[in-house]
Amino acid sequence: MMKKHWGICSRPMALACLLLLAGTRCCYSQRMNDVQSELLVNSINHLSEAIREISAELKPLKEISAKLEPLKVFLPCKSGWFKLKSTCYFISEELATWDQSLQNCTDMGADFVKVSLHEQFLFLQELAKGHDVWIGLRDYEGKNAYKWAKDSTVHVRTALWWEEREPNSSEERCAHFKRDTNKWNDMMCHQTYRYFCEKPLGTA
Incomplete structure (x- = not known):
């Protein structure tokens, strides 16, 4: 008799546990998605900044190359x-x-x-x-x-x-x-x- 009573009482508790676990997993999954999105955004920002820095460094070289272009007329052709x-x-x-x-x-x-x-x-x-x-x-x-x-x-x-x-x-x-x-x-x-x-x- 006691065994039967315990089984009846445990079902609502089990359902509550399942709902709680599902909610926890949902929140954890959402949090992980947020973290991954934030990491991706940060990576893109860092890459964009690196590209801007490289472009700034290359600008003087492009200016030098443009100045040297007219001097090509003095180069010889190969045999x-x-x-x-x-x-x-x-x-x-x-x-x-x-x-x-x-x-x-x-x-x-x-x-x-x-x-x-x-x-x-x-x-x-x-x-x-x-x-x-x-x-x-x-x-x-x-x-x-x-x-x-x-x-x-x-x-x-x-x-x-x-x-x-x-x-x-x-x-x-x-x-x-x-x-x-x-x-x-x-x-x-x-x-x-x-x-x-x-x-x-x-x-x-």
Whole structure:
């Protein structure tokens, strides 16, 4: 009889204990979440402060680098490269298709040459004399809309640079210095010619 009475009385107590335990766990879990959130916020703040300090330390170096930039014109290009102002140019001995030429320039950490100024054209024209030499200019869509491989900008035809009435073929989509006239001509891209690459002075 006593055993039965004890069992009846213990059930409400057990329920109360379970509720108390659940509440304690909930509070503990919430507290841990708060602590973790606070630690994360503090870590982010410390990281942000460290970044600001590093940026402040780098600022004088950036200013020095900017001041030294004009002096690059006095640096030489490495052997096999030819210097014009702040750019080094390379003309290959090997023959390659236009696509192979682009890849070869990339493999050297260079760009397939882009010509923007007449001074550049004359400089490369002298280097190309007597040779067919690819430049980084192509009509990708066969619509006589030539773009530079270096940056995908559209080339505006300059009459002094192209042979008369060139480019004139939707089949011949790649541009090169033509050895007999030393001006640009359009040609099928699978032909194999020498090629020009370029790098900023100080990297070649």
